[in-house]
Amino acid sequence: MRTADPATGDAVFVLQLKKDEYSALSAVCPHARCVVDKPKDGKLVCPCHRSVFDATTGEVLVGPAKTGLPKYGLTRSGDRLELGPQES
Ligand code: FES
Numbered sequence: 001m002r003t004a005d006p007a008t009g010d011a012v013f014v015l016q017l018k019k020d021e022y023s024a025l026s027a028v029c030p031h032a033r034c035v036v037d038k039p040k041d042g043k044l045v046c047p048c049h050r051s052v053f054d055a056t057t058g059e060v061l062v063g064p065a066k067t068g069l070p071k072y073g074l075t076r077s078g079d080r081l082e083l084g085p086q087e088s
Pocket of ligand 1: 029030031032033034046047048049050051063064065
């Protein structure tokens, strides 16, 4: 699912890793701020210069990006997931 950081409006992907296990990653590539494509085969690919990121951790797998996608906190409130602040 794609949502937005309420503070900046930047795109964020909320990903289900396992049953009841989720992560939230910035969708904004740290190389030059293009929005990465939706997750596919466990990876997020930037369409601008083809950096590849691990869709579970946000770690950069292939440059030119030198850093991974920042993570966001997530809290569960009943059936809802609420996006917290950017963590890294
Ligand atoms: S903006 Fe993503 S690789 Fe350049």
